[in-house]
Each structure stands twice: as C-alpha cells, then as structure tokens.
Amino acid sequence: MMKKKKIDKTPYLFIAPFFLCYAVFSAFPFAFSFAISFTDWNGVNTPKFVGLSNYIRIFTMDAMAQKAFLNTFLFLIIAIPVQVILGLILAMIIKDFIIGDRTRGAFQLINFLPYLTSSVAIGLIFQFLFDWNYGTVNQVLDKLNIVKDHIYWFGSEWTSRIVVILVIVWRNFGYSMIIFSAGLSTISNELLEAAELDGANWFQRQIKITIPLLKPILGFVCIVSLINGFQLFDEPYMLFASQAGQPYGGPNNSILTVMMTMFQASFRNFQMGYGSAIAYALFFVILIFSIIQAKIMRQENER
Amino acid sequence: MKEKAKIRLIRIPAYLLLAITSVLALVPFYIMFIMGTYKNEDIFKGLRLLPGNYLAQNIQTILQGDVFTPYLNSMFISIVSMVSCILVSALCGYGMSKFRFKGRTVFLRILMITLMMPYQISLAGYLMEMRWLHLNNTLWPMIFVFFANPFGAFWMTQYIGSSIPDTIIESARIDGASEFRIFATIVLPIIKPAIITLGLLIFLWSWNNFIIPLVFVSDPNQYTLPLFVSTLGGSYRIDYAAKLLNLTIATIPVLVFFSIFSKYLIKGMTIGAVKE
Numbered sequence: 001m002m003k004k005k006k007i008d009k010t011p012y013l014f015i016a017p018f019f020l021c022y023a024v025f026s027a028f029p030f031a032f033s034f035a036i037s038f039t040d041w042n043g044v045n046t047p048k049f050v051g052l053s054n055y056i057r058i059f060t061m062d063a064m065a066q067k068a069f070l071n072t073f074l075f076l077i078i079a080i081p082v083q084v085i086l087g088l089i090l091a092m093i094i095k096d097f098i099i100g101d102r103t104r105g106a107f108q109l110i111n112f113l114p115y116l117t118s119s120v121a122i123g124l125i126f127q128f129l130f131d132w133n134y135g136t137v138n139q140v141l142d143k144l145n146i147v148k149d150h151i152y153w154f155g156s157e158w159t160s161r162i163v164v165i166l167v168i169v170w171r172n173f174g175y176s177m178i179i180f181s182a183g184l185s186t187i188s189n190e191l192l193e194a195a196e197l198d199g200a201n202w203f204q205r206q207i208k209i210t211i212p213l214l215k216p217i218l219g220f221v222c223i224v225s226l227i228n229g230f231q232l233f234d235e236p237y238m239l240f241a242s243q244a245g246q247p248y249g250g251p252n253n254s255i256l257t258v259m260m261t262m263f264q265a266s267f268r269n270f271q272m273g274y275g276s277a278i279a280y281a282l283f284f285v286i287l288i289f290s291i292i293q294a295k296i297m298r299q300e301n302e303r
Numbered sequence: 304m305k306e307k308a309k310i311r312l313i314r315i316p317a318y319l320l321l322a323i324t325s326v327l328a329l330v331p332f333y334i335m336f337i338m339g340t341y342k343n344e345d346i347f348k349g350l351r352l353l354p355g356n357y358l359a360q361n362i363q364t365i366l367q368g369d370v371f372t373p374y375l376n377s378m379f380i381s382i383v384s385m386v387s388c389i390l391v392s393a394l395c396g397y398g399m400s401k402f403r404f405k406g407r408t409v410f411l412r413i414l415m416i417t418l419m420m421p422y423q424i425s426l427a428g429y430l431m432e433m434r435w436l437h438l439n440n441t442l443w444p445m446i447f448v449f450f451a452n453p454f455g456a457f458w459m460t461q462y463i464g465s466s467i468p469d470t471i472i473e474s475a476r477i478d479g480a481s482e483f484r485i486f487a488t489i490v491l492p493i494i495k496p497a498i499i500t501l502g503l504l505i506f507l508w509s510w511n512n513f514i515i516p517l518v519f520v521s522d523p524n525q526y527t528l529p530l531f532v533s534t535l536g537g538s539y540r541i542d543y544a545a546k547l548l549n550l551t552i553a554t555i556p557v558l559v560f561f562s563i564f565s566k567y568l569i570k571g572m573t574i575g576a577v578k579e
Contacts, residue, residue: 007405010482014398015410017391021451022417025429030420032428043431090324093317109565110325113332116561116568118511120529121554125331128338128547136334139350174328175572182573202313220576231423234513234529242533259423259514266427267518276427283424290419297575 037276047273054277065278067253068261074161075257076229079168084221086169087176088214092206094177095184108181112174119171123238126167130154154239154246157254164255167235176221183217184210216296223293230286233259258282336555339548346543357544364545370552372524373531377510380442380527384449384509385502391450392501396459397490401472414460417453426518433519444519445527449509455501458574462497463490500571503564510557528553 037054041047058065090111098104114122129136130153138150153159187210195205211218236255240246248264249256258278266275338346341355399411422429429448433439467490475485491498516530526534532553535546561568 008402011398011402011404011407014394014402014482014486018395018451018456019410019413021391021447022453025447025450026417026420026422026425029422029425029428029432032431033425034428036427036431043427043434086324090321093321097314097317098321105566107321107325108569109562111328112565112569113558113562114328116507116565117332117554117558118513118529118532120511120513120532121550122331124532124535124546124550125335128543129331129334134347134543136350143350170327170331173324178569179573179576182569182577186577217576224576227421231421233423238533262426263514263517267430272427272431279424279427283421286421286424287419294415294419 033276034280036273037280039273040271041273042270043272044270050273054274055281057274058278058281064249064253064256065258065261068249068256068258071161071253071255072230072232072257075165075168075232076226079165079172080222080225080229082165083169083173084176084218084225086173087221088180088211088218090173090177091180091184092210094181096202108178111177114171115174117171119234120238122167122171123235123242126163126170126235127239127243130163154243155251157250157252160240160250160255163239164236164250167239168229168232171235172225176225179217179221180214183214187213216299219296220293223289223296226289227286227293230282230289231259232257233263236260237263332555332558335547336551339544339551341544343542343544358548361545361548364542365549365552368549369523370531370549373526373528373553376442376525377528380445381506381509384446385505387446388449388452388455388505389498389502392452392455392459393463393491393494393498394486395456396461396463396494397486399456399460400464401467401469411460414453414457417451418457420453422448423514426514430518439519440522440525442525445509445512445515448515449505452505455505458501459494459497463494466497467493496567499564500567503561503567504571507561507568 036047038049038051039047040050040054094104094107098107130138132138132150132152132154135153137153138147141147142150151159153163191209191213192205195209200208236250236257237260240250240255241248241260247253249260259282262275262278262282264275265271265278269275337351337354339361340358341351342357342360345351345355345357399407399414429444430439433444438444471489472485475489476482480488511529512527513529513533516525516527517533520526520530532550535549
C-alpha cells in the first residue's frame, strides 16, 4: 500500500482523461437518450414530452416490437445452449485428446476464426451460402439427393430463423471454446488422475469432476453470450436488410431483432423518442443479467 | 490395458467432432475465396469446389470500384482508437491502482457501473451530440466511442495493481522522479503484454464495428470496411463473383493479422472469466 500523502492533484490528473472522455462521449449520450425516450421527437423539431407513453406503446400496441423481443429471446434460447455445449465439448476434446501444444493451438485458432471475422462479412457469406438458386447449401443438398427442390431459405419464417441461428452458433461457438479452454487449464490434474486410478472413465471424469469445477465459467459464458446476444443486429441485418428485394425483418418480421427495431425507428423513421425507448427497454433487460454477472465475478474474486 | 483400449475408442468420435467443426469453421471462408475466382455466370452452373481461372478479370472489375478508401478509413479509425484507448486506460489504471486519494472508491464504483453500459443503447443521444458538435460527417464519432473504454480502464487498473510492485514506484519517487516520468519509464514498459492485448482487442472491436458507421456515415468517401461490405450486398449490379472477391479482400488480410496475434486476443477475451 502507498503511504498517505498530502492532498495531491496527481492521481486526479491520471484518471481525468478517462472520466472526462466517458462523461462527454458516453455518459451524456446515455442520459440524453434516456431523456429523449420520454418525448416525441424527430431530431429536428421541438421535442414533445409524452411521459411513459413510448414505453407503453412498445408493450401494448406495437406488435412488431413485441415480435422483435420474442425473436431475440427465441434466437438466444436456441443458439446459446448449442454454442456453449459445443464449445465445452470441443475444449475438453482439445485438452485431452490432442497431443502437442502447437496442434492444440492450431485447432483452437481454426475454431475461433469465425469469432474474429467481421459479423457483416459473415452475414454476406451466409447470404450467399443459403441463396435459393446458387447457394452452396442448396447445391450440396441437391447433389446428395436430400431435397427434391431447392429450399428457399429466406422465403419463410422458420427457415429464415434457422439460418440466423446457424450464423449465431457458427460465429460464437469458438468463443465459448476458448473461455472453457482457459478454464480447463486451471483445473489441477491431481483430482482427475485420482479419479482415473479409481476407475472412472473419461465421460465420468468430465461429468463428476470437470463440469462441476467449471460451473462459474459456465455461468460467465452463458451470461456474456446473453448480454451480447440481446444486442444482435449485424448478422440478421446483413442477411435481409442489405439484400435487394428482401423485407427488412425477413418474411413476416421473423428475424427482426430488438436492435433492428430500434435502428429502424431511430435512424430510418426518425422517431428518436420511440427508438430510444426501445433501446432502454432492452437495456433494462440487459441490466438484470449484467448485475448477475457482476455478482458472479465478485464471488470469483473472493474465492 | 483395457482402459487404454477404451480411450482409443473414445478418440474416434472425439477426433471426428473436432474435424467436423474445424471444417465447418473454415468452409465458408473457402467458398468465399473459391467463388471469387470464377466468372459470374459459372457460379450458377452447379457446385464449385476448386479454384477457377477468372481471378485476374475479377480483380480488374473490383479495381474499378474504390476498395482502398474504406481500407484506409478503417485503418485510420482503428489505429487512432487503439492508441488513444491504450493511453487513456493505462493512465486511469495507474491513477486508480497506485494512489490512495479522496473519492477513489466512488470512482471505482463508477467504473464498475460503466462496465455494464453497452454504447449501442445510447446511439440516438450520441448522434444528436455529434450533430451539435458538427462532427457527424467525419470519422470522429467512430473513434470517440473507444477513447474511454470501461473494459480497458478496468483491466488496466487490475493489471497495474497486481503486476507492478509498490516498492519500485516508491523508490523512483524517492529518487525524485515525477509521476509522469514514472508512468512513462517504469509503468508502461512493465505492462507491455497488457498493452498489446488491449490494443489488439480495441483494434478488433473498432475494425469490426458496424452500427456506428451505419448510423453516421452516408458519404462513400467515409465508408469503413464493414459499411463498404454491407453495400456490396445491396448492389443491383449482380456480379456475385466480384462481390465475393471483394469480400475476400476485405476480410482475409486482417484475419491473417488477427491469427498471428491470436494468443494475445484469446488472453484478452478470457479476462474476467478465469482468474490469472
């Protein structure tokens, strides 16, 4: 610990750039957006105070916004378990069955590449892969005689959703994998070796020892995936909104996410107030999970 | 002996699963690249798995457009974001971790709260603020968001707190070195690994950022790479081969760059999940 010095301006000078920049470029926009969310405003005219009516409108009148919330939840409920379990299994396999640090590193990197790629590029690649006519997926299904006619993936609600979910899983499973890999490296081998001597096979060791020890990390991965997932925008936007002749939110708004609704309202229809209310409604959902995460992190640090 | 045989048996599905996911992770990139080497008409004539011979012509098509401006814009934005974020974060980390001052716990608490605020929520307010400052048609809105990055400041606080012994700083102070000299000549060299990790993460986040340029930029001269890529999807000039080659050029070089430094990136991303 440092000794207590006479009142000294130095520490304040060190932390000033961060807190000042944060105040100007983040805190102010946050506060201002919150204020806007109680108004009717197109960004040019004089804002009209409307109280809570923007928020009430989201949950009582705007079927599209409600559908966006449902879609977003749906995507996460399906995609997150898949990406987390897949990431966990891969991390275990890489740790226990792959010999050599270099090979392990190579496998980790390969499976992690999608996460490093710009989500916009990913959206465009998948738009191509799942194209009705020349898309690789349909070509392969055709070659293998699995389907009689090409599937029009972007033409109906559920096939569109499947594509979005596949994109999410494809992009994120590598992230779960590297977090679990880091977690696995902290588990001492003694326990596992003792269990092996007692005759526990690989599956039993994973279920009885590894997974219980990984529980805090499991929680971390799930919550971080949830928080990021709630802000899902780039991939579904790229799959549909950027495609000529496709509806903004996919067929019947089936892939419309909350962030897409917010973007449309604020920056395309210039309903700044309503858009900000959608953003803040989402933020309150995110906040619940952020608080849980902060609690988990604190427990971790105290252990 | 029996146990050994069992392990071998488990190995087959284990390897198989890993092989499948590895292939699935790479195939979209491969197809993107392959399609860029074909004549547009040939893409429609069935499955293509080997490179074609139309690469040079497709490159010519692309060069008629402007690929370099978005690249340079993204470079500029990401590098300025990265450097300023490192500096701001490290200064804050040093101030927070190596001084005891009035209000420190309050500032720490504020820092913890900022960690929970995704900037995407405040886009409308941010846009209006930038309009008032007459900065909405410049590259700066895409840079300013990274100046004060809560993750960076928080992590630097932890890293400097745990990696630099107080005694080193104490003795430098006794020698009469000024605090900024200590920061520049003692702190910065010691925290080099953290600087590299944070720098790469910010570069990655800034480079791949899409929604801010989408909100702010309308002038093609200010397109960032992701924004440029997004306009490829909507172009009515249906040359898919050129489009995918464009995409290849926009993604692969920087992906190689990230791969080279993946160790640092992976380390950065596991911060918070795993105790060091």
